[in-house]
Amino acid sequence: MDIEERVNLMARNTEEIVTMDELRMLLETVSRPRAYWGFECSGLMHIGMGLVCGSKIKDVARAGFDFTIFLADWHSWINNKLGGVMENIRLCGEYFKQCFEALGVTSAGNVRFVWASELADGIEYWEKVIRIAKGSSLLRIRRALTIMGRELDMADIETAWIFYPCMQAADIFQLELDMACGGIDQRKAHMLARDVAEKMGWRKPICLHTPLLSGLQPP
Template sequence: MDIEKRIELITREPIEEVITQEDLRKLLQTKDKPWAYDGFEPSGLLHLGSGILRAIKIQDLLDAKLGFILWIADWFAWINNKMGGDLNLIQKAGEYMIEGWKACGVDTKKLKVLWTSDAADDKEYWKGVLEVAKQTTIQRTIRAGTIMGREEKEMLYDAQIFYPCMQAYDPFYFNADILQLGMDQRKVMVLSREIAPKLKRTPPVICAHHLLIGLQGAEAGRMTADVKMSKSVPKGTIYIHDSKKEIEEKINSAFCPEKVVEGNPLLEIWRYIVFRKFDSRTIERPQKFGGNLELQSYGELENIYKEGKLHPMDLKKGTIEALDEILAPARKHFEKGKAKELYEIVKRAEITR
């Protein structure tokens, strides 16, 4: 596979920002199989963004002949007081997440699944973390602390200072060449690049992905991390094991103004998920309203909706049918065995921000 095709696959949506294109090209020219990674705090149920969209992008990277690391950041969730700060419960949630990614189509045999708790047993890991801390000011670390989903003013206790330093060092610990995390993690990804020369390491390439908007929508120009789909806002989130009835209730209540494209969560679902899972899709509607609508691309859907040729209720019905079909394998995966047991444990747990 030539470099241009590999770059196309790596930077394909939902990738939103690459730092830098030149560094990415050089990496592919000099290393046969670079490694990318994404890290997750085990802190609740997987949704469209953390489950389905994550699986879609991982497949792009595997198709581009990259290695991929899923970093189960259990100690990060513990520091961040997720799930009531119960480390054992957090680790059960990590096991659930692995089952969830399998249910969404990730072949875990083709990538590495690593745990922060394993790295925590290695003194070399902590040596690297402290080296980052020695090279970073407290104020710089506090600014990066927003990656925890908290404002700077919420950085109140000492353990929180470790979090950005740990994450900034992580890619160097397991030799990741590409940081393929969400846009909400941008500050610490930039810190990793800045700190790399001081650690005598090559700055990793950033390929930051878009954050799927929650069903509450986003105001025009306000496409920020606080409106992303999140397990802490259940009514604004489609979980990977939601029933068709649950999908219907949530989608029918979703923000979806007529002719409005920007900040419309349903159009986001079609752009980043539906048209990545299907080459074409039909939205059924009564003949008196124009009959069934055959769609070949997201661009076609966006233009039709913007022009008012598709009513929000018809878009909602089409979204419900598409998601029900996409999530059917995940629902089935969690009906029995270990997957069901882990799902029940996480579902019953306290979800804390």
């Protein structure tokens, strides 16, 4: 495929790519770019995750990206998914792996799974989390907390939740990614990563966002 064919493949059925010019430049200059999609391990796989996310991961992998499916066990724990029991969260992550494999998402050979806990074992990761927190106002982080899928009131916020957007941005930099993929509900976290990248002199990630569910009408 030429560059325009690769761009069109990735852009189909998306809400936005931030930015198209950056994506074209990446494809012109990097032979094996890297992308990821992060998933909380939170329960049964639903249609949006299996079809929307799964098909887009396959598109991006076909376009020549090395793709990481990121199993966010620590983030799920912070967000109290599955009762906040790590054993249940890890079991759910293994189930997600089997689902994606059954859907053929990993068949191209350039798709891998990484656990958040693999990053959390390293001091360099936590240094990035702190640098992101120091480079962001509390108001900016609070605005990004909606990525956790919660309606938030200050009286109900756990202190640990403040780490969540900083960790999500740090995931991108620790994995040395060129592009972050996610549903449009993850836009605030990805924009936080782009903002922080400018301040820190880090590589600014391209962001690809999909709708949460596909409709029946043509695009």
